[in-house]
Amino acid sequence: MSFWTRIGVKITDIECFKQACRQHNIEYQENTDENFRWQGNRVVATLKDLGQNASNYYSSQAFLVESDGALKVAMDTHRQYSSIVDRIGTKLTRDYTKNVVEKGVRRAGGMVNSVQEQPDGSVIVRITAVA
Amino acid sequence: MKAATAREVIVTISPDGEKVEVDAIGFVGGACKDFTKNIISALGTVQEEKKKPEFFREVHEGVHIGS
Numbered sequence: 001m002s003f004w005t006r007i008g009v010k011i012t013d014i015e016c017f018k019q020a021c022r023q024h025n026i027e028y029q030e031n032t033d034e035n036f037r038w039q040g041n042r043v044v045a046t047l048k049d050l051g052q053n054a055s056n057y058y059s060s061q062a063f064l065v066e067s068d069g070a071l072k073v074a075m076d077t078h079r080q081y082s083s084i085v086d087r088i089g090t091k092l093t094r095d096y097t098k099n100v101v102e103k104g105v106r107r108a109g110g111m112v113n114s115v116q117e118q119p120d121g122s123v124i125v126r127i128t129a130v131a
Numbered sequence: 132m133k134a135a136t137a138r139e140v141i142v143t144i145s146p147d148g149e150k151v152e153v154d155a156i157g158f159v160g161g162a163c164k165d166f167t168k169n170i171i172s173a174l175g176t177v178q179e180e181k182k183k184p185e186f187f188r189e190v191h192e193g194v195h196i197g198s
């Protein structure tokens with residue numbers, strides 16, 4: 001082993017984020033209204049839940065907002081009021097991160113050997129780089 | 132002939148996706164950095180890093196002719 005690092009993830013790759021939305025049956029609707037804000041942050045996109053529990057208009061959406069130079073998912077975190085929280089929890093951001101890792105591995109000439117979801121919801125990605 | 136060396140990187144993504152741990156295995160010297168630098172920069176900012184003894188080990192290549 002030669003090094004170990006811990007990274008604080010920032011959402012910056014829109015394509016990987018859109019890919020995560022498709023993986024979780026969430027519609028990504030880009031916002032064109034510069035004045036549209038959620039809790040003071042500019043809304044980049046509305047995320048509409050297309051899943052089976054998404055019956056109520058207001059409780060079935062979240063927002064992708066600008067925050068501290070990056071993007072983040074903003075939603076009502078109480079599962080009673082958000083079908084996205086109830087259905088997928090924080091997996092949207094987690095799988096965005098997984099998509100960024102897989103894209104980076106492809107670009108670096110490596111190979112993803114396995115992607116395994118753990119009982120606690122974390123994901124382990126095993127990658128091979130061939131000398 | 133030198134055999135290809137399998138070098139592995141294990142990436143652990145937290146349940147909320149906001150923290151990632153990268154563990155590079157089987158690399159010698161700074162080769163692990165070369166492989167992972169673009170992946171890490173695309174993810175976000177490094178919060179903590181530990182270099183293992185192998186990181187400081189030199190890479191010796193070539194043919195050794197003994198007596």
